[in-house]
Amino acid sequence: MDGIRFVLNGRDVVYEGFATDRLLDALRGTFHLTSVKCGCKEGECGACSVLIDGALYNSCCVAMGFVMDHEVVSMEGFRETKQFKVLDHAYGEVSAVQCGFCIPGMILASHALLSKNPEPDEKAIREGLSGNLCRCTGYNAIVKAVSLAAKEGKGLW
Amino acid sequence: MRKKDHSPKVSGRSIYVDDYSGDGVLTGKMLRSSLAKARILRVNVPELPPGYVYVDAKDVPGDNNVNIVLDDCPVFARETVEYIGEPIAMIVGPDPLEVERLVASCRIEYEELSPELDIRTAKTAFFTYEYGKGDVEKAFKEADKVYEEEFSTGYQEQAYMEPQGMMAEPEAGGKMFVHGSLQCAYYVHGAVMRALGCKPDGVHIKQDVTGGGFGGKEDFPSILGCQVAVAAKRANAPVRCVFGRREDMEFTSKRHPSLTRYRVAVKYGKVTAMDIDVIFNSGAYTTLSPVVLQRGLICASGVYNIPNLHVYGRAMKTNTAPTGAYRGFGAPQTYFAVETMMNHIAYDLGAEPLEFKRGQMVRQGDSTSTSGKYHFPVPLPAMIDEVDGMCGYRKKRSLYAKEQKGRYRRGIGLSLWFHGAGFTGSGERDHIKAIVKLRKNADDTVEILAANGEIGQGVRTTFPKIVAHELNIPLEDVYYEQPDTARVPDSGPTVASRSLMIVGELLRRAAIKLRTVWESGEVQEVTEHYKEPDFMIPFYLDKFQGDAYPTYAWAVCAVELELDTLSGFSKVLGAYGSYDVGTPIDYDIVLGQMEGGFLQGLGYSSIEKMEYDGKGRIRNNSFSDYLIPTTMDVPLMQCMLHVEKYPDGPYGAKGAGELPLVGVPGAYLEAMEQALGHGTRLHHIPFSAEDAMEELMKEGR
Numbered sequence: 004m005d006g007i008r009f010v011l012n013g014r015d016v017v018y019e020g021f022a023t024d025r026l027l028d029a030l031r032g033t034f035h036l037t038s039v040k041c042g043c044k045e046g047e048c049g050a051c052s053v054l055i056d057g058a059l060y061n062s063c064c065v066a067m068g069f070v071m072d073h074e075v076v077s078m079e080g081f082r083e084t085k086q087f088k089v090l091d092h093a094y095g096e097v098s099a100v101q102c103g104f105c106i107p108g109m110i111l112a113s114h115a116l117l118s119k120n121p122e123p124d125e126k127a128i129r130e131g132l133s134g135n136l137c138r139c140t141g142y143n144a145i146v147k148a149v150s151l152a153a154k155e156g157k158g159l160w
Numbered sequence: 161m162r163k164k165d166h167s168p169k170v171s172g173r174s175i176y177v178d179d180y181s182g183d184g185v186l187t188g189k190m191l192r193s194s195l196a197k198a199r200i201l202r203v204n205v206p207e208l209p210p211g212y213v214y215v216d217a218k219d220v221p222g223d224n225n226v227n228i229v230l231d232d233c234p235v236f237a238r239e240t241v242e243y244i245g246e247p248i249a250m251i252v253g254p255d256p257l258e259v260e261r262l263v264a265s266c267r268i269e270y271e272e273l274s275p276e277l278d279i280r281t282a283k284t285a286f287f288t289y290e291y292g293k294g295d296v297e298k299a300f301k302e303a304d305k306v307y308e309e310e311f312s313t314g315y316q317e318q319a320y321m322e323p324q325g326m327m328a329e330p331e332a333g334g335k336m337f338v339h340g341s342l343q344c345a346y347y348v349h350g351a352v353m354r355a356l357g358c359k360p361d362g363v364h365i366k367q368d369v370t371g372g373g374f375g376g377k378e379d380f381p382s383i384l385g386c387q388v389a390v391a392a393k394r395a396n397a398p399v400r401c402v403f404g405r406r407e408d409m410e411f412t413s414k415r416h417p418s419l420t421r422y423r424v425a426v427k428y429g430k431v432t433a434m435d436i437d438v439i440f441n442s443g444a445y446t447t448l449s450p451v452v453l454q455r456g457l458i459c460a461s462g463v464y465n466i467p468n469l470h471v472y473g474r475a476m477k478t479n480t481a482p483t484g485a486y487r488g489f490g491a492p493q494t495y496f497a498v499e500t501m502m503n504h505i506a507y508d509l510g511a512e513p514l515e516f517k518r519g520q521m522v523r524q525g526d527s528t529s530t531s532g533k534y535h536f537p538v539p540l541p542a543m544i545d546e547v548d549g550m551c552g553y554r555k556k557r558s559l560y561a562k563e564q565k566g567r568y569r570r571g572i573g574l575s576l577w578f579h580g581a582g583f584t585g586s587g588e589r590d591h592i593k594a595i596v597k598l599r600k601n602a603d604d605t606v607e608i609l610a611a612n613g614e615i616g617q618g619v620r621t622t623f624p625k626i627v628a629h630e631l632n633i634p635l636e637d638v639y640y641e642q643p644d645t646a647r648v649p650d651s652g653p654t655v656a657s658r659s660l661m662i663v664g665e666l667l668r669r670a671a672i673k674l675r676t677v678w679e680s681g682e683v684q685e686v687t688e689h690y691k692e693p694d695f696m697i698p699f700y701l702d703k704f705q706g707d708a709y710p711t712y713a714w715a716v717c718a719v720e721l722e723l724d725t726l727s728g729f730s731k732v733l734g735a736y737g738s739y740d741v742g743t744p745i746d747y748d749i750v751l752g753q754m755e756g757g758f759l760q761g762l763g764y765s766s767i768e769k770m771e772y773d774g775k776g777r778i779r780n781n782s783f784s785d786y787l788i789p790t791t792m793d794v795p796l797m798q799c800m801l802h803v804e805k806y807p808d809g810p811y812g813a814k815g816a817g818e819l820p821l822v823g824v825p826g827a828y829l830e831a832m833e834q835a836l837g838h839g840t841r842l843h844h845i846p847f848s849a850e851d852a853m854e855e856l857m858k859e860g861r
Contacts, residue, residue, distance in 0.1 A: 037179035038172025040371075042321050043405040047783035050321055078172035091170050095162045098748035101616030101756065103169030104321040104371030110170065129791040136783070138319050138372055139616045141755030142791045144748070 009070045012036075012080025022068030026060075027051045029067055030077060038078035038107040042136070049135030052108035053077050059115035059134070078107040086114055089156035090148070099148040101139035109135050113149045117160040122153055163621045163749070164640070165369075165614060174369040177325040177340040178402045185327070186213075186252040188391050188401035189263045192411065193241035193248055196275035196479040196776030200239060203248065204267040212253035212262060215391045222357025226383045227350045230286075233445035233482060235355050235386045240273070242444035243479050244777050245411035252391050252399050275479035277776050279419055279441045284477035286442050287450045289457055291704030293531055294468030299433030303425035307505050311422070311497035312844045313825070315770040316415035316763075318486050319788050322371020324412055325402035326384040328392035338389050339366040339644075342381035343373045344653035345611050349645045351382035352389045363389070364646035373615040374760070375485030378655050379448050380412050410781040413484030414770070416440040416452060416475075418493035420460070422501045425468070429509055430520055431502075433468035436460045438494060442475040443482035449475040452483075454701075455584050456490030458708045461529050462498035463540060463576045464520045469529060479776050485655065487757060488822040491579060492764065496845055499575050499826025503833070504841055512557070513830065514574055518544065521576065532697045532707035539804045540576055543716040543738040547574065550798055551736040553718050560834050569837065570733070572720040573830025577823030580709030581806070581815030582658045585699045594690040595649040596666040598627065598674050602683050606631065606674070608640040608667060610651035612659040617817050618749035619659050625745055626664050626810050630671035631678075649687070657713070657815025660745060664810040666690060693808045711806045713819045714740040717758065719827040723835040728853035730835070732762060735797040739819060740804045743812035747801070754799040754820045761824025763789045769846045 006017035011034060018029055027044070030036045030053070039062055042050030046064040053062045054076040055069075081087050090110050093099075100106050109132065116123060116131030123131060128149045129142070137145060153160075168174040191203070205214050217224050217236040224238070225231040237248045248268065253259045276282045300306060326340035338352050348365045356363060365385070370377065384401060392399040403412070418440050425433035438457055442449040457473040506516035522528075524537045548554055556572045564570065582588055597609035608627060614620040624638040631638070651663045670688035677684060692710075699706030717737035723730040737758055744750040767787045770780040780786040799820070805812025825845045832847055833840050836855050844851075 032182075035181070037175065040176070040322070041178070042323070043783050045405070045782060045784065048321065048405075082171045087171075091167075094170050095166045098163055098166075098618075098746075098752055100163065100166050100169050101618075101752060102321065102370065102372040103165065103174055103616070104176065106169055107172040125795070129795055132791045134790075136321065136788060136790060138321055138374070138760070138788060139756045140752055141757075141759035141794075141797060143755045143797055144752055146791065 007067050007071045009072060010074040012076055018067055020067060022066060024067045025063055026065040026067060026070060027062040030062060036077045036079050040104055040107060042104065049108045049112065050105050052111045052135065054111055054115065057118060059112055078110065081111060081114065086156060086159050089159060090114065090152045093152035093155060094148040096151060097144045097147045099140060099144035105135060105137045109137065109145060113152065116149065117153060121160040125150065163618060164624060165620050176322055176371055177327055177368045177400065180327065185398045185400050186254060186395055187256040187259050188250045188252045188388060188399045189259045190247045191249040191251065191263050191266050193237065193244060193246040195241060195270055195272055196244050196277070197273040198241050198270035199273060200237065200241060200248065201269040201271055206262060206265040208262065212251060212259070213395045214249055214251050215394045216249035219394045220355055220390050221393060222355050226386050227354045228379050228382060228447050229450055230446045233383060233447055235390060243481050245481055247387060250387055250391050250401065252395050275776050277478055277480065277772070279439050279476045279478060282476040282478050285474040286446045286477050287453055287475040289453060289704060290472045291530060292470035296433050296435055296468045296470045299468040300425045303427050303432060305426045307424045307426065309422055309501055309504060310843060311420045311500060313418045313493045313496055314846055315417050316486055316768055317409050317770055317786055318374040318376030318414065320372030320374055320376055323403040323405055323408040324377065324380055324384055326381055326388045327398065327400040328388040329398040330392055330396055334362070336363045336389050336393065338363065338385050339368050340381060340385065341370045341377055342367050343377045343613050343615055343655065345613065345643050345645050346650045347379065347653055348382050348385040352385050355386035356389055356393060364644060366644035367613040367642050369642065370613055370615045374487045375489065376413060378485040378653065380484065405783065406781045409786060410778045411481050413447065413482055415486040416442065416483040416490065416493065420494060420497040422497060424501060424505060426505060431464065431466060434461050434466050435470045436472070438473035440475045440490070441478055441480070441483060443478060443480045445482040447482045448484045451584055452485065452490040455580070456494045458529055458580065458584065459491050459578070460494040460498060462495060462502065463522055463578055465522045465526050480772055481778070487760065487818045489656065489818065491822045492825060495577050495823050496825040499823065500829055503830050517576060528708065530708050531705045532699065535695055536711055536806065537804055539714055539740050539802055540716065543714060543740065543802050546738040546800060546802060547716045547718050547736050550800065551718050551720065551734055556720065564837060567725055568722050569725060569835045570720065570722050571831040571834030572718060573827040573834065574716065574718040575823040575826035576716055578712040578714050579657060579815060579819040579822050581661050581711050581713050582709055583656045585701055585708055588662060588690060589692045592652040594652040594663060594666060595687060596651045596663060596670055597649055597685055597687050598670045600674060600684040602681055604680055605637045605639065608638065609648040610663055610667065611643045611645065611648050612651055612663050613643060613654045615654060617753060618746060622660055622745045622749060623664060623667055626668050627671045630668055631675055657817045657819065660813055661809040661815050662690065664745065664813060665808065668810045710808060711814055713814045713816060715819050715823055717824060717827050719831045721831045721835060723852060725856055728849040728856060730832070730852065732794045733796065735762060735794050737799045737820065738802050739799060740802045741816035741819060742806045742809055742814035743803055744801055745810065745813055750801060750816055751799055753816050755797055757820030758797055758799065758824060759789050759794055761821040762794055762828060765825040765828035765845050766847060769848055
């Protein structure tokens with residue numbers, strides 16, 4: 004074997020470690036992608052969320068073997084997209100960002116939700132973000148931001 | 161308007177302490193006590209590979225005590241350990257996994273001692289305070305009725321999303337640079353200076369981007385800061401220690417559990433006296449307990465005008481992790497008790513609690529519990545009506561009071577409270593003595609020099625807004641960086657809802673000063689010092705008398721819930737609040753504070769349960785068994801602002817951050833009592849689904 008090949012933020016990469024290593028540790032340690040936050044390391048908080056083939060995963064619960072030949076996107080890649088621009092603007096409009104630690108995961112969760120359901124009502128937004136903990140905001144502003152992004156980004160998702 | 165820290169945070173570019181490159185940085189891991197009380201006979205350390213270092217109390221070059229209030233908490237354990245998880249030593253080295261393996265291979269020989277774990281029988285009171293007014297004995301003698309009840313509250317974990325983390329880097333000339341996730345750079349500065357035994361300029365502290373604090377990063381970073389600094393000094397290399405979630409939940413500070421007893425005298429349908437006994441579980445060391453207890457005692461009689469009052473409080477030592485600051489700082493415990501007590505008296509008198517309470521609320525000019533004065537208008541009556549208007553409180557309250565049949569039952573409750581704005585007692589005047597500076601650059605941009613940390617509450621935005629407004633220059637031209645004690649004066653800690661009200665006002669005055677001397681193209685600097693407002697009745701801690709706070713932020717909240725009588729689970733149908741924090745400097749930021757605090761208060765009332773077992777070990781140390789609210793828990797939460805301007809705050813602003821959490825449990829439990837019906841009286845939080853089941857089972861008997 005010559006490493007685990009996968010696509011990371013649009014680039015072909017090879018991971019030289021073990022197939023049982025955590026994706027979270029590989030992203031932060033090997034690839035220096037520090038937008039991926041470690042909040043609990045047991046799949047409860049969502050701070051380490053990334054997209055794998057467009058679906059939302061807690062990277063702390065994904066083994067490296069799982070991503071072989073798949074596409075992983077972290078905030079470092081996602082922030083170059085049009086969808087990010089819309090979410091960035093919407094989150095900013097309603098001051099949804101406080102301490103910021105949950106935010107990269109929350110933004111990716113928002114994108115994953117809108118990709119599945121481009122016109123979510125409030126209940127759907129709350130369900131879509133329910134795997135991502137935020138201790139600062141009480142969630143109202145974040146829900147509002149996603150709702151606004153859905154309107155402003157019509158056609159993008 | 162974009163918050164100044166929005167872009168770096170939303171794009172994931174912000175660098176938190178764990179995000180700095182690890183090249184050349186040693187990882188530190190704690191060797192912790194596995195017993196609640198024991199004498200350490202010997203630590204058998206495995207042979208360390210080159211580049212790995214074992215650091216303990218012997219390596220502390222200065223004083224092995226962390227400077228907090230009484231300085232009794234050791235940097236590394238002395239001859240005894242006093243709680244499970246107490247740091248005995250730290251092993252540092254280049255490979256985190258190898259460090260972990262080495263820590264796990266250490267063998268500690270103990271002589272086990274018997275721990276104190278029950279606050280009812282604990283022997284050591286770290287702090288005792290007593291105060292009162294009027295003639296309590298006479299009031300009880302003349303009372304129509306006397307009520308006596310006991311209340312208890314549990315731990316609450318701050319659960320900031322970013323766990324505790326600090327890093328120390330030796331610098332040229334023997335200096336030490338310590339930075340990390342923290343609220344109070346100068347607290348850490350004082351502590352590290354003492355542990356290293358160096359002069360003020362021998363160490364400097366910077367706050368990194370911080371992923372939430374809520375009080376949890378008020379005193380704890382001083383302890384961790386000393387530990388990494390000592391290790392970095394010993395290893396002569398940068399050392400970083402970032403906690404895992406379980407380690408953080410189990411071994412760092414959290415809200416004090418409490419036990420309160422209320423004896424209340426009632427005459428002609430009104431409360432004439434309260435005799436209150438408060439016990440807080442302080443844990444193994446004193447840390448911030450004196451100040452937490454003081455705040456809890458000051459508001460133990462709630463928002464009511466109680467002419468005869470006796471309050472007695474103790475912070476007890478137990479062999480558990482030291483408790484500390486958490487949003488509300490002692491007040492949520494006593495507010496829960498007094499609000500619930502008042503409700504229970506009202507039920508007994510056949511009165512509706514809100515009307516009973518409304519008739520006894522303090523008004524402007526009344527004396528405070530500590531014989532100070534409510535100098536400014538008390539807007540509670542209008543705020544009650546606002547909340548009633550938001551949710552139809554009175555209507556629902558009488559509707560749900562009728563007998564409810566069927567599987568689901570509803571209840572609604574309402575709570576009233578204040579939060580003293582700023583540091584308790586004479587702290588601002590005698591201890592903190594805040595200083596701020598403004599530096600005008602040659603390009604006419606202005607930098608704010610202050611020590612208050614952005615922890616999500618928005619000071620990197622609101623401080624510049626104040627200065628830009630006063631100087632009449634664009635907001636982009638005013639900036640506030642992460643504070644570093646080497647560059648900024650001590651404007652005091654980021655605590656007690658004081659940053660905006662106290663430091664914001666100093667900045668406003670500094671900006672006026674700068675405006676009057678402004679010379680375009682010149683480098684200029686102005687300084688402003690704290691002065692206590694003239695109207696204050698000086699507070700003396702020995703007498704526990706005077707104005708404990710210059711002014712108060714006020715709040716009213718209502719909680720409506722639906723209880724499933726089959727499962728015991730309840731759903732919050734609506735949470736409504738009106739808050740007077742004076743003038744909002746930024747409406748969205750203030751609203752975000754109110755909503756976030758409200759949800760933390762609802763968690764504290766219901767699902768956030770943490771306990772220790774008979775050995776003193778915390779049983780709930782992860783997000784799987786210590787639950788915090790998700791997006792799904794409170795789908796309907798409405799907050800509004802009621803503005804009563806405070807003349808000595810910037811543009812009328814008062815303290816905001818802690819207020820929304822403080823009084824929530826009273827409303828939650830009142831709603832729960834109504835949903836349970838059958839004259840149920842509850843006395844503790846968190847009130848869980850299991851607790852509800854237990855009450856429902858009683859009905860069946």
